[in-house]
Structure formats: C-alpha cells, structure tokens
Amino acid sequence: MKAKHQPTMRLNKMFGVALTLSMSFATATHSQTPxxxxxxxxxxxxxxxxxxxxxxxxxxxxxWADPTGMETTMDVLDKSRNWVSDLxxxxxxxxxxxxxxxxxxxxxxxxxxxLPTLAELxxxxxxxxxxxxxxxxxxxxxxxxxxxxxxxPAGGARNGETVRYAGTVGYYWTGTLGTAPSMHKQRxxxxxxxxxxxxxxxxxxxxxxxxxxxxxxxHSGINEIxxxxxxxxxxxxxxxxxxLSSEPEKGFYIQNGKKYLVR
Numbered sequence: 001m002k003a004k005h006q007p008t009m010r011l012n013k014m015f016g017v018a019l020t021l022s023m024s025f026a027t028a029t030h031s032q033t034p035x036x037x038x039x040x041x042x043x044x045x046x047x048x049x050x051x052x053x054x055x056x057x058x059x060x061x062x063x064w065a066d067p068t069g070m071e072t073t074m075d076v077l078d079k080s081r082n083w084v085s086d087l088x089x090x091x092x093x094x095x096x097x098x099x100x101x102x103x104x105x106x107x108x109x110x111x112x113x114x115l116p117t118l119a120e121l122x123x124x125x126x127x128x129x130x131x132x133x134x135x136x137x138x139x140x141x142x143x144x145x146x147x148x149x150x151x152x153p154a155g156g157a158r159n160g161e162t163v164r165y166a167g168t169v170g171y172y173w174t175g176t177l178g179t180a181p182s183m184h185k186q187r188x189x190x191x192x193x194x195x196x197x198x199x200x201x202x203x204x205x206x207x208x209x210x211x212x213x214x215x216x217x218x219h220s221g222i223n224e225i226x227x228x229x230x231x232x233x234x235x236x237x238x239x240x241x242x243x244l245s246s247e248p249e250k251g252f253y254i255q256n257g258k259k260y261l262v263r
Contacts, residue, residue, distance in 0.1 A: 033109060034213060039144030041123050046113065046213040049155070050105060056137040058155030061163060061208035064173055064188040065089030065102040068235075074160050074206050088205040089177075093188075098175030105213045107235070110254040112215040115175035118189045120214055121200060124150070131195050138167055140193045154193060158208025169194040171209040178202035 032053060034046035049059030051069075063071050065088045073087055089102055097103050099114040106114045116124070128143040132151075139153040156166035170193040178187035187202035190209055203209070236244045236255045244253070248262050 033111070034113070036215065037148055037150050038146065038217070039124070039127060039142065039148050039150060040146040041120075041127075041144065042217070043116070043120050043123075043214040044217055045116075045124065045150050046215075047150070048212075049153070050108070050211040050213060054135075055151045056134040056139065056153050058153055058166060059210055061155075061158035062104055062173065062211055063088050063208060064205040065093060065097050067102055067104045067107045069104050069108075071206075072158070072160055072208070089188075093177055093205070095177045095179075096175055097177075103175055105211060108254075109213060113213045114215065115173060115211065116214045118174045118176035118200065121172075121174050121189070121191055125191070125198060125200070129198075131193075138195070139170060140198065152191075152193060152212060153210075155210045163208070171203065171207070173209045173211050174200075 032048070032051070034048045036044035037047050038044050048055055048057060050062070052059030060069060062069050071087055075087070089097065094100070094102065096117060097115065098117050099106050101107060103115050124142055127145075129140055132139070132141050134141070134151045134153070137153050139151055142150045142152070144150075152170060152172065154165075154167055154170035156164050156169065157171045158164075170191075172191040172193075174189045174191070176189045178189060186204055188205050189200055190203045190207075192199050192201065234255050236248055236253050250262050253262065
C-alpha cells in the first residue's frame with residue numbers, strides 16, 4: 001500500500017511529540033526497479049524504498065509475508081476464516097522469507113532483489129550513521145567505509161487503513177521471523193529509526209512497514225532468465241513492475257520472482 005500525502009495533525013503519545021502525520025493510502029500500481037548502492041557490505045542496498053521514486057519518498061507500506069502488498073487485516077489468524085489463515089505467512093510461517101515467494105520484493109522486482117535478512121540489516125546499522133534530512137524529509141543516512149551513502153526516510157507505519165508518524169519515525173521489515181518463544185508465531189524482525197536512535201526489535205506481522213530491498217553483490221540476473229513459465233494463477237509483471245491484466249505478448253516478464261522470455 002502506498003501513502004497519499006493528505007496530512008492531518010494527531011497527538012503522538014507513544015513517541016512524546018506534539019504533532020504527527022496521519023495519511024490515507026492507495027494501492028501502488030507498480031514497483032520501479034531501483035538503483036543499487038554499494039556500501040562495501042555483503043549486499044547492495046536499493047537507493048529507494050519499494051514503490052518509491054526518490055530516496056526520500058516513503059513508498060508503500062506492507063505486511064510481513066504479504067506478496068500482494070494489499071492485505072490490511074489486523075490479525076495473523078483471521079477469525080472470519082475459522083482461525084485457519086494464510087495471511088502474513090500463515091500459522092506456521094517460515095523462519096526466513098527473504099528471496100522466496102512470500103517476499104514481495106522477490107515477486108515484484110525479481111532480478112535478485114529481495115527483503116534484507118536480520119543479519120544484513122545489522123550489518124547496515126553498524127555503518128557510520130546520523131539522523132538528518134534529505135530534501136526536507138527526516139531519516140537516517142548510512143555511510144559505508146567506501147564513502148557511499150544510503151538514506152532511509154522516516155515514513156511512519158500503517159495501522160490497518162491509516163498511516164501514522166510519517167516524517168517522525170520509520171519502520172522497515174526484514175525477512176526474518178522473531179525467534180523468542182513468546183513471539184515466534186506472531187512477530188518478525190524490523191528496523192525502527194527515530195531521532196532518539198534505532199533498534200531491531202520484532203513487531204507484529206500485520207503491521208504495515210516500509211521495505212528497502214537488497215540484492216547480492218555483482219548480481220547480473222542473466223542466469224534467472226528462462227523461456228518457460230508456470231501456467232498458474234500467479235501474477236505476472238513487466239520489467240517496470242507493472243502487473244499484467246492479460247496474457248503477455250513477446251518480451252521479458254517476471255513471475256514468481258523469476259524472469260522469463262515469451263517468444
């Protein structure tokens with residue numbers, strides 16, 4: 001889900017500030033292929049959030065393990081489905097969804113792009129960093145040992161149908177499920193950023209958070225191209241991330257996170 005910038009002022013008791021932004025949102029129509037940023041780490045980081053057009057844009061808000069990007073239900077186990085649900089990874093979610101078909105980045109972008117793992121996120125936050133502004137937007141800037149920089153905007157979070165705290169704090173999903181016994185079935189690891197600092201604590205899986213994609217270094221994507229595709233109900237995207245509404249014509253497409261060629 002992608003936010004529309006229609007701000008209203010609300011009291012933010014959680015973070016101790018007087019004014020915050022609350023926004024409505026709309027379904028994002030496509031995912032732009034991001035530029036990779038090399039910070040000298042084990043992976044390259046995307047220059048923008050998923051569904052964002054610039055580094056300071058917030059992009060979309062997604063539940064964990066929702067490859068459609070459209071789910072807003074605030075239950076991991078949905079009562080309307082007799083508590084048997086496939087939402088947000090289902091009642092027995094994988095311990096890691098990065099790079100599999102529950103990963104919306106893998107599904108939408110293909111070409112090696114995926115959710116970061118917790119370990120990759122911890123590697124990023126170990127870089128030199130500072131709370132700053134980019135084009136008037138609050139966020140964290142991370143600086144690699146090679147001098148390259150990455151900006152993560154404070155896009156807030158979506159709670160059900162409403163985006164809150166935009167411009168004040170930010171939340172970013174990893175693909176890694178929470179590991180503590182009390183939270184294993186309900187929570188997944190995320191990054192929190194704010195003026196007071198950052199942390200990696202797990203959060204409930206239906207929360208709508210930003211996503212910053214990663215991919216392995218020196219990735220070409222050439223080995224992922226095939227002339228075959230699965231003839232099932234999985235959505236098909238063109239190389240700009242737009243979902244097709246009809247059968248594809250000649251050219252390259254993405255289905256289930258893999259590129260294929262229609263001849």
